Amino acid sequence: MDLKNLIRVTINDIPVLVPEGSTILDAAKRAEVYIPTLCHLKLDDFAIENKPSSCRVCMVEVEGRPRLCTACSETATDGMVVSTNSQRALRARRTNVELLLSNHPQLCLTCAKNMDCELQKLAHDIGCREITYSGKRSHHPDDETSYSVISHPDKCIMCRRCETMCNEVQTVGVLSALDRGFSTVVRTAFHLDMTETSCTKCGQCVAVCPTGALTETNCTHRVWRALQDPSKHVVVQVAPAVRVALGEMFGMAAGTISTGKICTALRKLGFDGIFDTDWAADLTIMEEASEIVHRLSTPGSTLPILTSCCPAWVYFVESQFPDMLDIPSTCKSPQIMFGTMAKTYYAEQKGLDPKDIVVVSIMPCLAKKSEARRPELMNDGMKDVDIVVTTREFGHMLIEIGLDLNQMTDSNFDSIMGESTGASIIFGTTGGVIEAALRTASEWITGEPLKSVELTSLRGFDGIREGTVTIGDRDLHVGIAHGLGNARRLLEGIRDGEFHYDAIEIMACPGGCIGGGGQPYHHGDMEILLKRQQAIYREDRGKMIRKSHENPMIKKIYDEYLGEPYGPKAHELLHTTYTPKPRI
Amino acid sequence: MPHIEFDMSILDPALLQELDEFIEVQEFPQESIIAILHKAQELFLWLPRELQLHIARKTDLPAARIHGIVSFYSFFLEEPNGKYTVSVCMGTACFVKGAQPILDEFRKQLGMGPKDKITKDGVFSLNDVRCIGACGLAPVVRVNEKIYGHFKVEQVKEVIQHYRELEEQAQ
Ligand code: SF4
Ligand code: SF4
Ligand code: SF4
Ligand code: FES
Ligand code: FES
Numbered sequence: 001m002d003l004k005n006l007i008r009v010t011i012n013d014i015p016v017l018v019p020e021g022s023t024i025l026d027a028a029k030r031a032e033v034y035i036p037t038l039c040h041l042k043l044d045d046f047a048i049e050n051k052p053s054s055c056r057v058c059m060v061e062v063e064g065r066p067r068l069c070t071a072c073s074e075t076a077t078d079g080m081v082v083s084t085n086s087q088r089a090l091r092a093r094r095t096n097v098e099l100l101l102s103n104h105p106q107l108c109l110t111c112a113k114n115m116d117c118e119l120q121k122l123a124h125d126i127g128c129r130e131i132t133y134s135g136k137r138s139h140h141p142d143d144e145t146s147y148s149v150i151s152h153p154d155k156c157i158m159c160r161r162c163e164t165m166c167n168e169v170q171t172v173g174v175l176s177a178l179d180r181g182f183s184t185v186v187r188t189a190f191h192l193d194m195t196e197t198s199c200t201k202c203g204q205c206v207a208v209c210p211t212g213a214l215t216e217t218n219c220t221h222r223v224w225r226a227l228q229d230p231s232k233h234v235v236v237q238v239a240p241a242v243r244v245a246l247g248e249m250f251g252m253a254a255g256t257i258s259t260g261k262i263c264t265a266l267r268k269l270g271f272d273g274i275f276d277t278d279w280a281a282d283l284t285i286m287e288e289a290s291e292i293v294h295r296l297s298t299p300g301s302t303l304p305i306l307t308s309c310c311p312a313w314v315y316f317v318e319s320q321f322p323d324m325l326d327i328p329s330t331c332k333s334p335q336i337m338f339g340t341m342a343k344t345y346y347a348e349q350k351g352l353d354p355k356d357i358v359v360v361s362i363m364p365c366l367a368k369k370s371e372a373r374r375p376e377l378m379n380d381g382m383k384d385v386d387i388v389v390t391t392r393e394f395g396h397m398l399i400e401i402g403l404d405l406n407q408m409t410d411s412n413f414d415s416i417m418g419e420s421t422g423a424s425i426i427f428g429t430t431g432g433v434i435e436a437a438l439r440t441a442s443e444w445i446t447g448e449p450l451k452s453v454e455l456t457s458l459r460g461f462d463g464i465r466e467g468t469v470t471i472g473d474r475d476l477h478v479g480i481a482h483g484l485g486n487a488r489r490l491l492e493g494i495r496d497g498e499f500h501y502d503a504i505e506i507m508a509c510p511g512g513c514i515g516g517g518g519q520p521y522h523h524g525d526m527e528i529l530l531k532r533q534q535a536i537y538r539e540d541r542g543k544m545i546r547k548s549h550e551n552p553m554i555k556k557i558y559d560e561y562l563g564e565p566y567g568p569k570a571h572e573l574l575h576t577t578y579t580p581k582p583r584i
Numbered sequence: 585m586p587h588i589e590f591d592m593s594i595l596d597p598a599l600l601q602e603l604d605e606f607i608e609v610q611e612f613p614q615e616s617i618i619a620i621l622h623k624a625q626e627l628f629l630w631l632p633r634e635l636q637l638h639i640a641r642k643t644d645l646p647a648a649r650i651h652g653i654v655s656f657y658s659f660f661l662e663e664p665n666g667k668y669t670v671s672v673c674m675g676t677a678c679f680v681k682g683a684q685p686i687l688d689e690f691r692k693q694l695g696m697g698p699k700d701k702i703t704k705d706g707v708f709s710l711n712d713v714r715c716i717g718a719c720g721l722a723p724v725v726r727v728n729e730k731i732y733g734h735f736k737v738e739q740v741k742e743v744i745q746h747y748r749e750l751e752e753q754a755q
Contacts, residue, residue, distance in 0.1 A: 167649070173645075173646025174646065176646065176649050176651065178648075178651060178652055179656070180656045180657075180658070189647035190636075197648075583641070584637065584647050
């Protein structure tokens, strides 16, 4: 820290030194004094701060000033003396919370955010016992058209965090405050349905909304129904990022790995087959690495090649860069590859009619819900994946029947779609997919084992990174972006000829799937994402086999069923197409 | 997934070209968005959503942002105005002196539903407005630029009659 630019601030008699330009809220954090906030959201890793100062629940008193000010936006000055708990400050904060509540439907009991809502917590912390203000409430119709994100604008407190997320971090820009005064509402252009816009379904707006105004669609009842139907064979797959986050809903520290406990819990729920999306990720790598090798060795092929595992990212290219649809890999995502194999290979093995198989996915992601409905991914009207629930929904299913994850013993996924490698687990974090693909591509090209499987030049947390991986006598230039705003910058750079890469990985969510829109709420604490990422790399290190092409069950499925990687049958089953989408 | 088809051909190509030229000479079109919207309204008289979408694509701003601006400033019209705009003042003074029954009567006699802003023939639009600064004359009704003070519900009929006649003469 540069000592010259420090200022001295006193918060509730605690003196602290903070860099010039800090807000009162920053200073209070340093002094370890809690000031409630609601509209404020700071995403340090993205250098983005949402501070519309609209909720005014962070009011504090500054000595010598007649008026209270908002701690989240007021810059601290040298010698400032702040009191966060003076009578005036407390009263103002309570009044402002009550005002918010007076225009809020008090539907906590049945709200999707019950016990996870920042407004509810605030009302609780402040000790609201009655709402003294009453007046007209604004009313706006709900939008439940999307398979991923649903909006209940009556629960909106106009903090505009979602707008900051969608516009500045993701640069999709489908949300904006519309109209004025009492009728103001955060909605899509022209009040269109969410499905009529270029919303990518990344769910990042849901991840930051403090209330129940934006939530995911709830599919848990469909899972219960399938499980209770004796005519159905219900199989489940679990995505990599789920196992490093679910524990948070059961009081475990961020970054706890609970793979074995999840398998046991799924068995108790009564699934007929408990499988791993990681197995399908190994399959994806076989195809994607083949595609990379193919494009690298065929003169005139389109480069760079882009990963295609993230459906929000796919939708983003289709709607924002419709002229660049020839660069994403044609590989289906692991979730869909799993579904396809469950309804073909697995059905054959088990002697089941694919129509009687229900494929359930547990995903960190809201976009995966819409992906499962893409017409390109259906066979004769049959979906490859039938029901997608998020990490959060899965956690709630366990809570509903009184299963405490902490109490579960460890067990394993079932065979034949449960064996996986370290390469597939790292799919859950930014940088992981391309690292996994290059572990395999590299050995295929050189015919020699890698000196070190960990391609650390591809790791990290910066929004845009580049790395070089040497394969034989060739240096492969790799670009990596997470967050769609970063993806946009990368793609524009490629289009303008400013960047030259051979391979690119993009994930829509900050941090990759570990920060997905369906993960337990992080409430703006980015530390949690880092811990999940470390857990992912720990899990990789703990695996005996760390390269997808060495997965024996994957070798077996090519030998017995698929034939050559990237061959005709693989093409028919494991690859897909993209279509331009309008931009609105 | 369903996608709305926006029929951009409803926009007059000559006017569109003039607007595009205006946008192209802006050094920073995104920063000049308000001026661009003003120009668009000057040309097209109102801002249909197809036009907003066109401007969004031209300036590379999200359509939601454009619509946010248009719906925030009452100056921008999201629906066409009638030839005669009847504005009934709903400011405190006028409200106390019975503006609501006047507005209701206009609505009734013009055959407009509670959410309509313009008559089916496009001749009249009806607005409620905030104080227009003529409180001494409350209740006040304005038709285009003309102010009617101390307005009585009984006058609604003759005012409508007057403008209908003007309209007939014009044709
Ligand atoms: S929808 Fe949620 S995040 Fe968006 S403004 Fe409303 S309360 Fe805030
Ligand atoms: S899901 Fe993503 S793209 Fe869609 S509105 Fe939310 S932040 Fe924007
Ligand atoms: S990064 Fe992962 S969680 Fe986020 S949208 Fe893409 S696939 Fe889903
Ligand atoms: S958190 Fe400071 S005004 Fe909302
Ligand atoms: S209140 Fe109607 S003119 Fe002032």
